[in-house]
Amino acid sequence: MLATVIHAPRDIRVETVPDPVLSTGGDAIVKVVASCVCGSDLWPYRGVTPTAEPHRIGHEFIGVVEAIGEDVTAIAVGDFVIAPFYVCDNTCVNCRNGVSTSCLNGGWWGSDDRVGSFADGGQGERVRVPLADGTLVVVPGPVRDDEVPGLLTLADVMGTGHHAAVSAGVSTGDSVAVVGDGAVGLCAIIAAKRLGATTIIAMSRHPERQALARRFGATHVVAERGDEGVARVQELTGGIGADRVLECVGTKESMDQAIRSARPGGMVGYVGVPNGGPELPVRPLFNRNVGVNGGVAPVRGYIEELLPDVRSGAIEPGLVFDLELPLADAAAAYAAMDERRATKVLLRP
């Protein structure tokens, strides 16, 4: 079968690799219907994180179950399933506590899966899914083709934006500022509106993304950054800053923007992967009682909650995909996202 392999910075190849096989009784084989490229895939692509040796890449996919191991009970061959961007058993204490990204038996696509096998990446024709009962969520059929983009966002970006909002404690009537206008930031706007925020400030400088932010529920757009950005957020929030700020980038600059945009007693929910940093400046947090909460988003636990709203069209996270390419063109997909010609690229095998 074909799958995407990263060899080195800016060297993404679609290669023929062995077909996956069931290797434990808990495995499933999923035939991929759609996968996509994540902003965090750009870190190794750009060489910000090293690629020691060629490895499979990609961690967001949806598809149809082709085979299951003898211990699998919750899914069946033929089921349409969503895979979160990681593997989890959904039964351990951390999963029960809502932190399935810290599953005691889980792992990550494209790395060792703890049974000694090299786990598949998500950008391929098929994926072997360990701990299939815990990892996969069934979408009751039939699934229309136009539902594919929306369902695919539940593998990562919609759940991650939701996690930012949940971590920040967004609730009815809140003012919320969102730092970052990538796919996650845009989904965080959806999440903030869905949880009842009434003032939603999108911090964005890109006209197309500003327009999508407004469609998703942003009541205001702030293009300024730094001191001016903070001042604009304060103007829109009675002079004090936003009740909740959703940090969806992961750089030092974006985190500083988020912390300074929160009101005294406010909370920053952050989901941007902090690549190599930043450290959080504790004194400004302490003096103003601004909290910081979040992390790698346990999206597995959010899929059931968000799925009905995606299927009904109440929320439209699938609109974050602004380019669709065949899997064979994965290298072009990475380049388009790297060069910001696309917000998020959907790949079809």
Place this chain on the structure above:
Amino acid sequence: MLATVIHAPRDIRVETVPDPVLSTGGDAIVKVVASCVCGSDLWPYRGVTPTAEPHRIGHEFIGVVEAIGEDVTAIAVGDFVIAPFYVCDNTCVNCRNGVSTSCLNGGWWGSDDRVGSFADGGQGERVRVPLADGTLVVVPGPVRDDEVPGLLTLADVMGTGHHAAVSAGVSTGDSVAVVGDGAVGLCAIIAAKRLGATTIIAMSRHPERQALARRFGATHVVAERGDEGVARVQELTGGIGADRVLECVGTKESMDQAIRSARPGGMVGYVGVPNGGPELPVRPLFNRNVGVNGGVAPVRGYIEELLPDVRSGAIEPGLVFDLELPLADAAAAYAAMDERRATKVLLRP
């Protein structure tokens, strides 16, 4: 009148200073019944923070109202009052949001109070209280002398320990680890128990404080620190770490201990004044979804809630005082706390 003045590191003097007078219509003059020395007073005492010029010091006191300005309506001459460790109007948007330490019109004892006058410190015979209606809380009389220590803790340490627990989101059935066995840490144990925690781990190496921690509700005491301390907390919490960790010291070591003692998805509530640091290591927080929330405790807003339990004896925070001295011996009080011969010293004018 007499009041405490810090001149330089380890140079605390009780000097004759001018009697306070009403300088605005919102002022009150309070005759101090008791004041005390705070752990944070030790920072300038130890020279960790500079003392540019001699200034009044102390920010925890209770007393009886002797005079009020013409605009004061909520308190009357003769009222027994608790002053929080700062001044606030209790009406601005930040106060209404529960963050009265960020009051738009507030200030700090011993510094400029924004009407151009030098605000009194709390360790003196009398204190001029700006914004008296917002700042002071009346204790309905009569007040027995044996109630004085408990009431005095509502000026700072009991409310601050409570803030750690509230910021961490302590609720029924939680496991809670408390880092720091000073007066605030001990009060945090009281707060955790009061909010329903069922496993309360006091991290303490001092036998007397361990005993008090147990009296206050600690179910376990962990003397180890660093990796061993983390391992012991995990042993006591099903292998994963505490649901909530209350950081009540303010050093890099104590914050690291707190962060590492929290379970995935847990929350650190912190109130230890981060003296010159530390920066928070974002990657361990992100990877495990451990949040950090807290800051300078808005104790003014907690006094009414905690007062009934203090007066009824349901909680006994006054036991944190293990030394009582006359105000004239303030220098000895600082030395006793600096040398850890006392946990907290009460001063009587």
